[in-house]
Amino acid sequence: MNAHIELFLQQVLNGLTIGMIYALIALGYTMVYGVLQLINFAHGEIFMVGAHLALLMIWVLTSFFAGVPFWLVILGVFLFAMAGASFLGAAIEKTAYKPLRGSPKLTALITSIGVSFFLQNAVMLLCGSREKTVPEVVPNLRFGLGAVSFSLVQLIIFLTSLGLMFFLTWFVKSTSLGRAMRATAENPEAALLMGISVNRVIRVTFMLGSALGAVAGALFAMYYGSINFHDGYLAGIKAFTAAVFGGIGSIPGAMLGGILLGLFEGLAAGYISSEWKDAFAFLLLGAVLIFKPSGLFGENLPEKV
Amino acid sequence: MLELNHVYTRYEKVECLKGITFRVHEGEMVALLGANGAGKTTVLKTISGLVRPTAGEIFFRGKSIALLSAEEIVRLGIVHVPEGRKIFQKLDVLENLELGAFVRNDPGETAKDLEQIFALFPVLEKRLKQKAGTLSGGEQQMLAIGRGLMSGPSVLLLDEPSLGLAPILVSAIFKMIEEIHRRGKTILLVEQNARRALKIAKRAYVIETGQIVLEGSADEIRNNPAVQEAYLGGRERR
Ligand SMILES: Nc1ncnc2c1ncn2[C@@H]1O[C@H](COP(=O)(O)OP(=O)(O)OP(=O)(O)O)[C@@H](O)[C@H]1O
Numbered sequence: 276m277n278a279h280i281e282l283f284l285q286q287v288l289n290g291l292t293i294g295m296i297y298a299l300i301a302l303g304y305t306m307v308y309g310v311l312q313l314i315n316f317a318h319g320e321i322f323m324v325g326a327h328l329a330l331l332m333i334w335v336l337t338s339f340f341a342g343v344p345f346w347l348v349i350l351g352v353f354l355f356a357m358a359g360a361s362f363l364g365a366a367i368e369k370t371a372y373k374p375l376r377g378s379p380k381l382t383a384l385i386t387s388i389g390v391s392f393f394l395q396n397a398v399m400l401l402c403g404s405r406e407k408t409v410p411e412v413v414p415n416l417r418f419g420l421g422a423v424s425f426s427l428v429q430l431i432i433f434l435t436s437l438g439l440m441f442f443l444t445w446f447v448k449s450t451s452l453g454r455a456m457r458a459t460a461e462n463p464e465a466a467l468l469m470g471i472s473v474n475r476v477i478r479v480t481f482m483l484g485s486a487l488g489a490v491a492g493a494l495f496a497m498y499y500g501s502i503n504f505h506d507g508y509l510a511g512i513k514a515f516t517a518a519v520f521g522g523i524g525s526i527p528g529a530m531l532g533g534i535l536l537g538l539f540e541g542l543a544a545g546y547i548s549s550e551w552k553d554a555f556a557f558l559l560l561g562a563v564l565i566f567k568p569s570g571l572f573g574e575n576l577p578e579k580v
Numbered sequence: 581m582l583e584l585n586h587v588y589t590r591y592e593k594v595e596c597l598k599g600i601t602f603r604v605h606e607g608e609m610v611a612l613l614g615a616n617g618a619g620k621t622t623v624l625k626t627i628s629g630l631v632r633p634t635a636g637e638i639f640f641r642g643k644s645i646a647l648l649s650a651e652e653i654v655r656l657g658i659v660h661v662p663e664g665r666k667i668f669q670k671l672d673v674l675e676n677l678e679l680g681a682f683v684r685n686d687p688g689e690t691a692k693d694l695e696q697i698f699a700l701f702p703v704l705e706k707r708l709k710q711k712a713g714t715l716s717g718g719e720q721q722m723l724a725i726g727r728g729l730m731s732g733p734s735v736l737l738l739d740e741p742s743l744g745l746a747p748i749l750v751s752a753i754f755k756m757i758e759e760i761h762r763r764g765k766t767i768l769l770v771e772q773n774a775r776r777a778l779k780i781a782k783r784a785y786v787i788e789t790g791q792i793v794l795e796g797s798a799d800e801i802r803n804n805p806a807v808q809e810a811y812l813g814g815r816e817r818r
C-alpha cells in the first residue's frame with residue numbers, strides 16, 4: 276500500500292476512536308440541553324469521575340478476581356462506572372440544579388462551573404494529583420494489514436460506543452419514557468398536562484447522560500492507560516464543541532459532531548502537528564459559533580452563553 | 581363534580597383570580613366567558629395544577645385537589661386542552677396521541693379510545709405518521725382535543741378551541757365538541773366566541789378581572805343586556 280494512503284487510513288482510524296469517546300460525552304451535554312436549555316459544564320467532570328470509578332473497579336477485579344476473562348472484567352467496569360456516575364448525575368441535578376429551576380439560565384450555568392470545580396477538587400483530594408496508571412486489562416492485540424492497524428481496545432471502543440448509540444436512539448424513539456423526554460424538550464408545560472412527571476424526565480436524562488459519559492471515561496482510561504483528576508476539562512470542552520458542532524439539543528447531531536471532531540483531530544495530528552490538535556477543536560468551535568451557530572442538525576439557535 | 585370555592589391565584593405579585601367560585605355538574609357543558617386578560621386561562625391552569633391557588637378550595641368528586649400535582653390531576657380524570665393547542669410539533673400525530681395516554685396502563689381501553697378519536701376526527705387517522713407541526717390549524721386543534729381525550733378523562737377543560745380558525749372550521753370544531761359532550765364527557769369550555777359557546781353550553785359564567793360577575797343558564801346569559809353589549813353586540817359577525 277502507498278505510504279500516503281497508509282498514513283491517511285491510520286489517522287482516520289485513530290481519529291474515529293477518540294471521536295467515539297467525544298460522541299458519548301457530547302450526548303450528555305446535548306440531552307441535558309434538550310430538556311433544560313442548560314449547558315452543564317460539570318459534565319466533563321462526570322466523564323473524569325467515570326474514568327476514576329473504572330480504574331477503581333479494574334484494581335478490584337484484577338487484584339481479587341485474577342483469572343476472570345477480560346470481557347467480564349470490562350463489563351463489570353462499565354456497569355460499576357455507569358451506576359456510580361448516574362447516581363452522581365442525579366445527585367447533582369437534585370442538589371445543585373433543581374433548586375434553580377425558574378431562575379435565570381446564567382445562574383445555573385455558573386453553578387455548573389462551580390460543580391465542576393468541586394468535583395475536580397474532590398477527586399484530587401481523594402485520589403491525589405499524580406497521573407495514575409491504569410492496569411492493562413484488554414489483551415494487547417492488533418489487527419490490520421501492513422502499516423495500518425488497530426488494537427483490540429480500539430475495537431472495543433467502536434463496538435461499545437456504536438452499541439450505546441443505537442440503544443439510546445432506540446430508547447428515545449421507541450419507549451414511552453423516550454417519547455416523554457422529547458415532549459418535555461419541546462414543551463415542558465404541555466408535557467405536564469399529559470401527566471408526564473417532568474422532574475422524573477429530567478432526572479432520567481441526567482442519569483442517562485452521566486452513564487454514557489462514564490462509559491466514555493472507562494474507555495478513555497483503557498485506551499490511554501493513565502488518568503488524572505483534570506482529564507475532564509479538555510475532554511469536556513471538546514465534547515461540548517462536538518455537541519455545538521452537531522447542533523446542541525440534537526442527539527444524532529452529538530453523535531456525528533463527536534465522530535467528525537475526532538476525525539478532524541486525527542487528521543490534524545497526522546498532517547499538521549499533534550501539539551496543535553487541541554487548538555484545532557477550539558478553532559472549530561469558534562468557526563461553528565460564527566458561521567453556523569445552530570450546528571449541523573440544530574433547528575433553533577442556542578441561547579448565547 | 582368540579583367545584584371552585586373562593587379561589588385566589590397570583591403570578592408573582594399580581595393577583596389574577598380574586599375569589600372565583602363556580603361549579604360544573606356531572607355530564608354538564610359549562611361555558612366560561614370573558615374578555616382578553618380576564619383570567620380564563622388562569623382558572624383552567626389552576627384547576628389542572630399548572631399553577632397553585634394562593635387561597636381557596638378546589639374539589640373534584642368531593643376530593644380536594646388544590647394541592648395535587650398536574651400529573652395526579654390527569655390521573656384523576658381532568659384534562660386541560662391548552663390555549664394555542666400546544667401540540668408537540670416535532671413528534672408525529674400518533675406519538676402525540678400516545679403521549680395523551682401517558683398516565684394510562686389499560687392498553688385495551690386505550691385502543692378503544694383511539695378508535696373513538698379516529699371516528700370523531702378521521703383526518704387524524706390519515707396523518708398518523710406526519711409531524712404534528714405540519715398539520716393545518718384546524719387539524720392541530722383536533723389533535724389537541726384528541727390528545728386530551730386519550731387520557732380517558734371524565735372532565736375536559738377546553739381553552740379557546742376555536743381561536744384562529746376559519747369560520748367553517750369553527751363550526752366544525754363546535755360540532756365536534758357537542759358530539760364529545762353527547763358521548764358523556766363533562767366539559768368546561770372557555771371561549772371568546774360567546775355566541776357559539778352559549779349555543780352549545782347549558783350554563784355559563786362570565787369572568788371579569790379575576791372575578792365571576794355573572795352566572796346563569798345559557799339563555800339568561802345570552803339575553804342579559806350587559807353581555808349583549810360586551811360580548812355579543814359589538815363583536816357580532818352576521
Ligand atoms: N405567567 C404569567 N405571569 C404574570 N402574569 C400573567 C401570567 N399569565 C397571565 N398573566 C396575567 O394574568 C391575567 C389573566 O391572564 P389569563 O391568561 O388568565 O387571561 P385570559 O382570560 O385567558 O385571556 P385571553 O382571552 O387573552 O386568553 C392577565 O392580566 C395576564 O397578563
Ligand SMILES: [Mg+2]
Pocket residue numbers: 620621622663739
Ligand atoms: Mg386565555
